[in-house]
Amino acid sequence: MKSTDCVHAGKIFDTSTKGMVTPIYPSTAFDYIDTDILAYPRYFNTPNQKAVVEKLCALEHGGDGLVTSSGMSAITTVLFALLQKGDHAVFEKNLYGGTYHAVVNEMERYGINYSFSDASEDSIRSAIKDNTKLIYFETPSNPLINITDIRMVARVANERGIVTVIDNTFASPINQNPLDMGIDVVIHSGTKYLGGHSDLICGAIISNKALVEKFWNTAIHFGGSINAHTCYLLERSLKTLAIRVEKQTQNAMELSDYLVKNSLIKCVNYPGLTSHSGHEIAKNQMKGYGGMLSFEVDLQADETDRFLKNLKVIHSAMSLGGVETIISSPARTSHAKMTAHQRNEVGISDQLLRLSVGIEDAEDLKKDIKQALGAAIQSA
Numbered sequence: 001m002k003s004t005d006c007v008h009a010g011k012i013f014d015t016s017t018k019g020m021v022t023p024i025y026p027s028t029a030f031d032y033i034d035t036d037i038l039a040y041p042r043y044f045n046t047p048n049q050k051a052v053v054e055k056l057c058a059l060e061h062g063g064d065g066l067v068t069s070s071g072m073s074a075i076t077t078v079l080f081a082l083l084q085k086g087d088h089a090v091f092e093k094n095l096y097g098g099t100y101h102a103v104v105n106e107m108e109r110y111g112i113n114y115s116f117s118d119a120s121e122d123s124i125r126s127a128i129k130d131n132t133k134l135i136y137f138e139t140p141s142n143p144l145i146n147i148t149d150i151r152m153v154a155r156v157a158n159e160r161g162i163v164t165v166i167d168n169t170f171a172s173p174i175n176q177n178p179l180d181m182g183i184d185v186v187i188h189s190g191t192k193y194l195g196g197h198s199d200l201i202c203g204a205i206i207s208n209k210a211l212v213e214k215f216w217n218t219a220i221h222f223g224g225s226i227n228a229h230t231c232y233l234l235e236r237s238l239k240t241l242a243i244r245v246e247k248q249t250q251n252a253m254e255l256s257d258y259l260v261k262n263s264l265i266k267c268v269n270y271p272g273l274t275s276h277s278g279h280e281i282a283k284n285q286m287k288g289y290g291g292m293l294s295f296e297v298d299l300q301a302d303e304t305d306r307f308l309k310n311l312k313v314i315h316s317a318m319s320l321g322g323v324e325t326i327i328s329s330p331a332r333t334s335h336a337k338m339t340a341h342q343r344n345e346v347g348i349s350d351q352l353l354r355l356s357v358g359i360e361d362a363e364d365l366k367k368d369i370k371q372a373l374g375a376a377i378q379s380a
């Protein structure tokens with residue numbers, strides 16, 4: 001089903017040429033006479049926007065959605081649509097750095113209060129207040145690949161009528177469908193797995209019709225819409241989402257098994273490993289454990305630099321989810337704006353490296369890591 005939806009859902013059949021792919025409709029001006037729809041790109045209702053939303057809804061099992069100009073635009077649209085002055089929100093503390101900064105820099109000046117919790121039920125329950133309107137979390141989380149029990153969050157929130165929002169970027173809809181587990185809103189940085197080729201930026205919000213209408217009312221003011229060409233590129237990328245993510249998941253499992261056996265690696269964070277603290281929960285809520293892992297190297301700072309510089313197949317870069325394997329140092333990239341103290345509090349050490357596993361041959365990736373580790377310690 002997933003692969004079929006990846007290929008076919010939402011596709012606009014070109015009746016004039018009988019061509020196989022959705023045509024690109026670049027218009028920003030549409031005739032409004034004799035039609036019920038006032039089409040305009042910032043109204044999120046042009047043919048390419050609607051086509052790609054339909055595919056995403058099929059993949060996430062949602063009733064409606066919006067594609068936005070970036071993941072952050074999806075996140076801020078949802079937060080500001082759901083929260084207002086005097087409200088309180090709970091954020092699970094293992095957040096993407098950009099989301100964390102949006103929360104701590106923007107919420108208070110709009111009169112919105114928030115608390116951070118950890119992933120346990122007790123911690124989430126004790127963070128909830130009478131005016132809590134939203135619980136927001138990521139699983140697997142960035143960059144420690146922690147697992148939160150999705151059904152538990154949905155249950156706790158439902159008891160109090162609180163809306164739940166999950167950033168499902170790391171799992172992708174191929175490995176995890178939170179709406180099926182009682183979550184209200186799914187967000188993606190489409191820049192990552194959905195786009196999958198490190199060449200487009202977009203975001204997605206998938207939910208039910210009533211909530212999406214609410215998001216739409218805010219989104220048209222914030223203006224974070226995307227153009228027809230990016231929609232088309234996203235639609236094209238989504239056709240191979242299932243096979244890409246399946247291969248990435250398989251490679252990540254192989255690499256994790258390989259890394260845990262290496263004496264220069266202190267620990268490996270991957271939910272597919274039985275030693276991972278969230279393994280049982282992940283087994284229950286994920287179809288595959290995903291293409292993201294992180295590990296701590298047992299190296300000095302200069303050795304870690306040499307390791308990174310000596311990698312030949314794997315590249316040091318920001319971002320994730322592409323077909324190529326990318327390594328990054330969260331302390332220097334996604335979480336660089338946090339103070340060392342804040343990073344330590346959430347467990348992000350300077351030796352932590354995050355791997356976004358691509359679709360290359362796993363053997364080549366292992367060989368690359370082996371030779372780069374060797375070069376790092378030899379030149380010491």
Ligand SMILES: Cc1ncc(COP(=O)(O)O)c(C=O)c1O
Nearest residue numbers: 070071072096142169189191202
């Ligand atoms: C988990 C997660 N959510 C959201 C974002 C933000 O997405 P974008 O960069 O597309 O705005 C990122 C970016 O790295 C991310 O990793």
